[in-house]
Each structure stands twice: as C-alpha cells, then as structure tokens.
Amino acid sequence: MGSGARLASRSAAAYERAVELLPGGVNSPVRAMRQIGRDPVFVARGEGAELVDVDGNRYVDWVMSWGPLIAGHAHPEMVSAVSAAAAAGTSFGAPTEGEVELAAEVVERVPSAEMVRMTSSGTEASMSALRLARAATGRDPIVKFAGAYHGHVDGLLADAGSGLATQGIPASPGVTAAQAEDTVVVPWGASPPDIEAAAVICEPYPANMGLVLPRDGYLRSLRGYADATGALLIFDEVITGFRVGPGGAQQREGVTPDLTVLGKVIGGGLPAAAYAGRRDLMEQVAPAGDVYQAGTLSGNPLATAAGLATLRLLDERAYARLDQLARTLAAGLEEAARAAGVAASAVGTTGLLTLFFAPEPPRDYEQAKACDTDAYAAFCRGMLDRGIYLPPSQFEAWFPSLAHTDAHVERTVAAASEVLAEL
Numbered sequence: 001m002g003s004g005a006r007l008a009s010r011s012a013a014a015y016e017r018a019v020e021l022l023p024g025g026v027n028s029p030v031r032a033m034r035q036i037g038r039d040p041v042f043v044a045r046g047e048g049a050e051l052v053d054v055d056g057n058r059y060v061d062w063v064m065s066w067g068p069l070i071a072g073h074a075h076p077e078m079v080s081a082v083s084a085a086a087a088a089g090t091s092f093g094a095p096t097e098g099e100v101e102l103a104a105e106v107v108e109r110v111p112s113a114e115m116v117r118m119t120s121s122g123t124e125a126s127m128s129a130l131r132l133a134r135a136a137t138g139r140d141p142i143v144k145f146a147g148a149y150h151g152h153v154d155g156l157l158a159d160a161g162s163g164l165a166t167q168g169i170p171a172s173p174g175v176t177a178a179q180a181e182d183t184v185v186v187p188w189g190a191s192p193p194d195i196e197a198a199a200v201i202c203e204p205y206p207a208n209m210g211l212v213l214p215r216d217g218y219l220r221s222l223r224g225y226a227d228a229t230g231a232l233l234i235f236d237e238v239i240t241g242f243r244v245g246p247g248g249a250q251q252r253e254g255v256t257p258d259l260t261v262l263g264k265v266i267g268g269g270l271p272a273a274a275y276a277g278r279r280d281l282m283e284q285v286a287p288a289g290d291v292y293q294a295g296t297l298s299g300n301p302l303a304t305a306a307g308l309a310t311l312r313l314l315d316e317r318a319y320a321r322l323d324q325l326a327r328t329l330a331a332g333l334e335e336a337a338r339a340a341g342v343a344a345s346a347v348g349t350t351g352l353l354t355l356f357f358a359p360e361p362p363r364d365y366e367q368a369k370a371c372d373t374d375a376y377a378a379f380c381r382g383m384l385d386r387g388i389y390l391p392p393s394q395f396e397a398w399f400p401s402l403a404h405t406d407a408h409v410e411r412t413v414a415a416a417s418e419v420l421a422e423l
C-alpha cells in the first residue's frame, strides 16, 4: 500500500477543503505534516493503540494525540466516565465534586503540589504560572531553555522547540519586543546567568526537541540556582506528568520545584491542564489572592471525569509496562538502524522515546537541530506507508500507551528495518 494509494482518497479531499477554511488546513501546525513533505491523514477513529483514517487505512499510533492518551484511544473506562458526566450536564460554571477529587489525586501524586488550579490547556497553565511567579517575586525576567516548548505563550516562544523547531521559526512575529526582552534563553545543560529572575521554567525531561534527558545533577543545580537567586523553579510537566512515573519527573529525580505545570494525561484526552505548587504561592491566585486568572471551561466536568478515569488506571504495573514498551521499542529501532548502517540513536524513558537521526543522542537544542531531518522525513513517510503513524517531526517524542502490545512494537521495528534499509 503506497502513499499514492492513500492520497487519492477522502483524506486528500478533506485536506483540499480544509486548506480553504483553516490556516494550513489544520488547527495546530505540526499536524499538517509539511515538514515530512506530505499531506496529513484525516482520522476517522482510534481503537486502543491504532488509528483508522477516513479511507479505512489502519495505523499503529505512536503519537497518541501527543501524549494525553496514556491508556489508548477510547479506553472503555474513560468512555463510560465521560458518557456519564455528559449525561449529567457538560458544563456549569459552578464548582463540582469531580474537580476537588482530581485536585486531591494531583496533590497525592505530585511532590510539589499542595494546591491546584485547573485550566483548559497547557499554554494557559504555563502562562498563569509565570504570572504567579512574577507576582510572587515582584520581578519580570523569566529564564527558559533553548528547545523547550511551554505552549504558545508570547514570552516563551523564543527558541521554543516542537512546531517552531519543526518549521525553523526562531520566535513568532506578533510577540512584542518587551515580552521578548523579559525572556532569557539558556542552552539546556548550561548554568543560567546571575540575574534577578522571577522564575526558571524548564521541561525536566525536555521532549519538544525530541527527548533530551538532563545530565546527572542538572535539575538539582537548577534548584540550587533558584534558591540562591530568589527565583522560583517551575517544572513544566505537561508531557512528563503522570507519564514518566506517578509523580512525574520531579519525583523520579528527587527535585521539587516551586510550581508545576501539568497537562495532557491530566485530561485523559479531553481539554484539561493545571498549575500546582506550594500553598503560600497558590493562595495568591484569585479569589484566594489577587493574581487574576479564570476560565469558562476550567475544571470542566467531562475533562475532569476523563482525567480521573485515566489516573486511576496508572498503577505500578502500568508504569512498569510503559517503561518496558519505550525501552524495547528504542532498543529495537536502534538495532534496526545499526543493521541498516544508518546513523541513528534512540533515547527512551518510561512512556517516552525519540529516534534521532544522529550518531549520538543530542544533549541540547543545537545538537538536536543538527540531526538529519531529511532522513527523519523519509523514514516517517516510509513508516506511514507501512501503517505506522509517527510524529511527523524529528523534534517530538513518541508516546507509548497501555494499549500498545508487544506485537505493535514488533510490527514497528520490522517496518523500521525495511524503511531504514531503503534510506
């Protein structure tokens, strides 16, 4: 089944219509697949670890909506929780017990979380965490890391990874000079400058330049920097939260930030995110305090039900499985590349991995950008033709879920062996 066959299709017709109506034919840039030189697949449905497109083609899905679907597509417990919630009313603009329940789950799992404020997207949550950090410290500058993505927050788009890296955009037009000036960008792995910053924000396991794990002791050194300079340490665990372990990367690494940004898994595939942290900080958020932040659909009952149902599936066995899946797949891909004589290296941790087209795993954004993105694009196209749906960008992580089986891993590695041999 070649890509030509797939493209003379309903997907092609849908895309043709979409580009007239949506900028680039999509509602979020990386979906467009421009960076791998082809048109997107339009999805009809997801079943466990598989996607079915509008033409009936079936794919093993390693994107999983970019992270929220840790239990797989349409997990029966999630679907029944959301159906029950929908039947009881989709939104009230008034408190519900489910929100309190979800906050309690977050506080129980995430070491830094004493209180929680829910939002509808990770972007909103990181934007709000920065506002809180600025209010709490009375300072403006923010330190962020090159290649880290924290959502499309104006001041955080400088040297951001993810879609900006994919499209080679250093920052975005429309961001004011003042907003850009308040952001200090530091290479991942380097010491931040000695300034009076409101906050240092990082992805503790950066996954938006592909997965680039921190060197030993680095996160601890950032904690030390924040303590010494009076800045707040913010961990953006939108990807790693509830994925690399119950309490995210902070629990695994034993480094506790002041504030944590959460998203993706917390909403189980529905729009939910949150920021959380020390009580004395979170009590500055309105209406407990005067740092204003609000949302019509924040803590939405459907999203809350989906998040709760998902978190309840994440026991010790689930994490052992997510760890094994990522490591087995990473090892299989690396072996396939070695056998094909392709310079590629795989990086994996619990529930996350990236295959880099570089002989060694990148340590920072400069090294990630030096990967052979043309080779990645060709690989990705070849995999799609063989029914394996990968992130259409070198600068993204792959997301194993509890629905992936050993057979999915084997099929993926077998397809990769073929495609890599052709490169």
Ligand SMILES: Cc1ncc(COP(=O)(O)O)c(C=O)c1O
Pocket: 066, 120, 121, 122, 123, 124, 126, 149, 150, 151, 152, 162, 203, 208, 236, 237, 238, 239, 263, 264, 273
């Ligand atoms: C680490 C990180 N932070 C924040 C965000 C933004 O979240 P959202 O897309 O829900 O706005 C993302 C999205 O991919 C992310 O990966």
